[in-house]
Amino acid sequence: MNDLVKPLSKAASLKLAVSNGIRFSSPSKMPCFSWSLEAIDTCAGSIDPSTGLLVPACQGCYATTGFYQMPVVKAPRIHNKSDWKRDAWVSDMVTFLKTQSFFRWFDSGDVYTVKLARKILDVMIATPNCMHWLPTRMHKFSKFISVFDDMNALNNVVVRFSSDGIHGETIEGKYTSTIVEYADDEIAPATMCSAYSNNGKCGDCRA
Secondary structure, eight states, X not given: OEEEEEESOOOOOEEEEEETTEEEEXXXXXXXXXXXXXXXXXXXXXXXXXXTEEOGGGTTOGGGSGGGGSHHHHHHHHHHHHHTTSTTHHHHHHHHHTTOSEEEEOSSSOOOSHHHHHHHHHHHHHOTTSEEEEEESGGGSHHHHHHHHHHHTSTTEEEEEEXXXXXXXXXXXXXXXXXXXXXXXXXXXXXXXXXXXTTTOOTTOOO
């Protein structure tokens, strides 16, 4: 297992960037850019089908509060939901990511369609120079699994399946993440996210 444990926290502020019309964010926690969509609207995996309510890990989601509610932050995510459908999107992403060493998919939102997932896979294949991190709850839907398997087969990609719980509940899989209530609630053999003892920054950690 290669689990990542994260204490409950709020996200840090973020900056924005544009390349070839694609809108990127740069959350201050992370030393890399991100491509994102609006939370909840594209997060089918955040809903408990038995209740119709958000799963515990998504209740009070940081991407629905604070900076993420500012029009200047919401606008790029709305733009991205239509922009990825154009023919040149993959090549434009590749052009940008050939200059990057690390990249996070979705600091808000999720892979809401298989067609988008396959386009992201094409980008990952074409940018072996860049280490890609894609956290997701769409692993709950079987139609995504083969694409996620193809992504995780690449040496430069980790698709991390996110747990719905906030008390250390884990998911069977190679790469998963879970949330704990307190920073000392470590779960062996998982790695505790160190940002919470580093002023909310990833620093040089790439777990």
